[in-house]
Amino acid sequence: MDKSINPKIDFLKQKIAVLPSDPGVYQYFNSDGKIIYVGKAKNLKKRVSSYFVRRPENGKTAILVRNIANIEHIVVGSEEDALLLENNLIKKYQPRYNVLLKDDKSYPWIVIKNENFPRVFSTRNVIKDGSLYFGPYTSTTMVRTLLDLFKSLYPLRNCKLNLSPNKIAEGKYKVCLEYHLGNCKGPCIGEYDEESYRKNIDAIKNILRGNIGSVIKYLKELMMAYAADFKFEDAEEIKQKINQLSSYQSKSTVVSSNITNIDVYSIIHDEESAYINFLKVVNGAIIQAHTIELKKRLNESKEQLLSIAITEIRERLHSTSREVIVNVKPDTDFKNIKFSIPQKGDKRNLLELSERNVKYYRLEKLKQQSIRKKETREERLMNTMQKDLRLPYLPKHIECFDNSNIQGAFPVAACVVFKNGKPSKKDYRHFNIKTVVGPDDFASMEEILKRRYSRLLAENESLPQLIIIDGGKGQLGAAMKSLREIGVTDQVSVIGIAKRLEEIFFPGDPIPLYLDKNSESLKVIQHARNEAHRFGITFHRNQRSKNFVSSELDEIKGIGDKTKEKLLSTFKSVDQLKKQDLDSIKLVIGLSKATLVYNYFKTKK
Template sequence: MQKPSLDIQVKTLPNDPGVYQYYDKDDKLLYVGKAKNLKKRVTSYFTKNHDNYKTKVLVKKINTIKHIVVETETDALLLENNLIKKHQPRFNVMLKDDKTYPWICIKKERFPRVFPTRNLIKDGSEYFGPYTNFKTVNTLLDLIKGLYQLRTCNYDLSQHKIDSGKYKVCLEYHLGNCKGACEGLQGEKEYHQNIEAIREIVKGNFKDSLNRFRKQMVAHAEKMEFEDAQRIKEKIEVLEKYQAKSTVVNPKISNVDVFSIISDESYGYVNFLQLSYGAIIRSHTTEIKKKLEETDKELLELAIIELRQRFGSRSKEIFVPIKVDVGEDLKITIPQLGDKKKIVDLSLRNAKYYRQERFKQIKIIDPDRHIKRLMAQMKKDLRLPEEPKHIECFDNSNIQGTNPVAACVVFKNGKPSKKEYRKFNIKTVEGANDFASMEEVVYRRYKRLLDEEQPLPQLIIVDGGKGQLSSGLKALDDLNLRGKITIIGIAKRLEEIYYPGDSIPLYLDKKSESLKIIQHLRNEAHRFGITFHRQKRSKAALDTELDSIPGIGEKTVVELLKHFRSVKRISEATKKQLEEVVGNSRATKVYNYYLSKKE
């Protein structure tokens, strides 16, 4: 039977929630997606004009469409997640994680042991976690060990073996770390009360243990057992100190998952916090590589489903910064203020810190990826038609209208290319006219690049507002380069970015990497221009001062400067000092010149 065309496959899709699967001509799975309305969602792939290159490639490769109808959108989300993990399609985002996380195990035994493990054995034991690092596990176990005396041996403590006297207490008993259940010195009931308290502490509930210890302390005090009372008091202090350190919000906020996301052009970073009685009992951040320009909402929904499954969360409420659709049985809260808002902000801070750390690592271990991400981000932030791998920035320098000069600095892949920096003496403009000067240097720069058939930049930045931008644009018009190169102006005061024909400036986030690169370009152009201007002023000063002395030529000037290092020292030198360098005749002329100026 001949396979129906793509058009027929799309038209015969149902208007129900479900999961769609795209296959290529070799029946290889390309992409899995979910939809509230299968027909509407799949149709959009073939009717929309996609900006993203990868989406265009995906659509071209689609040969077969399969679908699975489900009852609800939540079912579609779960099924999509499972299919992605199982088949790992090329065009799907995946939350990959090869790590084996540690757990705290309460062993299914008559006198349960409590210990860390990476291996889950289905023998009826209880496992709490997973935790994202062993530091958290060890901190909790140290706390538990300080509060409760538990056995660490792996003996089979059946009643029969205890009664027969098979075991003897070990060093842990004599150190006070164990109560000697192996010799029947501790009852099963008391031991299990401690285990129940430990369960609550691991869950983040310290209230029951604190109340129990307070009752024990009062009981010991009433019996005049002050040493025992003091020992219990110390345990209360340890527990309260730990609780104070771990409680970051209102203790009434319990059994809640918090998710947040920040993203750039290529990656999303999702942070997950798990709260119990106001304490963070888990924090985990994951990096997600974008495949088809996925939105923050799409990435966050995928991450919520995957991370809750991975960490076995049973929370009935989640806090998020944006609206998400992840299940009808989950309460979704987008806090606006108060303690709930604080915890979402904390989650966002964790995601940002993780992103910053990844950037630092990537700069060192994978500079190509860093540059690629940076260029993609600049393209998006500055609304450019292509990535600005080659940027040039212009700055005019003149002080009180003297010695007007200009500078052009060049950045390649976000970094200075100093060998390509250029200086300009202003030739056609009289006095201080920034606008005319800008027009002249922009014209001269690109006229030369065109004549020499050199590559043109993707972005030109002029230091200044609308006036300088208009001048630079006029130069590009004269060269028929308008539309072929993007040109923008940056005004110093508020860092406004101006575009041709747009009276409303663009304001980038002050912490934006794109703005930082633009500022670096502007500052570098200013530094380079000022340095050139100073050199020119110094030379002009020299020309006026020494060359104006009758009978003193260029050779004499060079000899004097070489010896005295500055005009000021020459002017302050004695006649004898000058004679030692240039002889009596010329020394007399220089000395008399400066002597007459002092009178």
């Protein structure tokens, strides 16, 4: 993970490090605090980490990742719950990088209709008419399996007739095909009493609420009976129903049709802080989640702290719900608000979900504090280098020097800078050797160090804690001579590294130090030496190229510096200039000078 993927990667890494490995929903926010993406995960930590492991190949994903400024998450009980919650949040916030969900997209429910001799069927429309709704279900296969099971176990009607006692008594209806097929016992003609029918409905409610042990027991006995009678196809069909029921979860803890518009608060606290989670539930779905931390000042009680949090969150999130679920009653009377601590049912499930999230939030905060207290990699590296190289100070600022020349031609030098063990490329510097004639590396090193550190002293800039010289005893001796002349040898440490055996030389010590080839200290020194060599060679190559261009154009009499600048600016190189005809050159510098240039290159050909 690096800053080219996301400029806030260091902050995001801290958030990811403490994510739980539970199922849930993650939300990405941009720098304006707006949700730009909502996703679900079976394992929150693994899923969110995957966005930042490497640069995304997809362009749109790369743009999303680069715009992430913050990450928040909600822990739920299962992957199915995560899918449902993701759906709700996408509909609510319509994040820019999510696939847009149409408003009519919904998951199926199983409804037990509020009527005489209730019907049981699937629907995608929840109507507040007193009927019981179970779900929603993410699998339509599961819905069909349950309805088929009910049909095979219990003779229920599927007609839409108004089976009031008066109309049945008056003989208004006749039996249909379902009656003749044995799927219905004819409540419409009074052959099936309502009390027996209600017992079947109660059994179906138990199955939908998860109380399915007795049903599975019955089905197993039926399966064995079929097998004993050699009805293996029937036994296999029952076995498949048992498998479906065994893996069935009665409903989601995230959504409930019985809950319309409520707020949920849960609080936990310790000696220093209180943590409060908030869930907003509208029309049976969670559409908002938020957790805050309050620092204690006067050993306030959790009842007092919850009152403060409720006031803050309701104002901040513009909540006007009149029903509020809590795990502790606040010590303040809020007008037009009814507080309750549910002990069972859907509301209890929501409170437990809120409590689970606030516990995770506290654990994450404690983990973050623990991580901050631990020694960072940079600090450990600096301590290791200080110990290995016997330095008086931590080498947080390192500078490394290298000379480049070919038989004394175009002598240059490079200085690379490392901060906390990493390259700081904006601080790199290169030098043209000015006072040395011929290939004299020692004298060149003396000149460069004297120029570099005389300037830093004159500008009151900080000196490095460590200077690395690319070379052995001779180069190190030349460097120390310069540093003694400007009086900084007591302020900096200097070492030399010889290429052949990677020996580390210290001033005044004829015996080199050999660091383990896997040593972190040696790797930093080698990295700095290689960077200095690369940076110096690149600069040296550029200087040779410029010198060649200038010397060739200098051969043309009557062509001055401004004219050369115009030509190179227009044609980019001498090679391109050579390919031009007289008219093209004339448009840039006029006919007389163009003739001189054109004739010169024509003659050289």
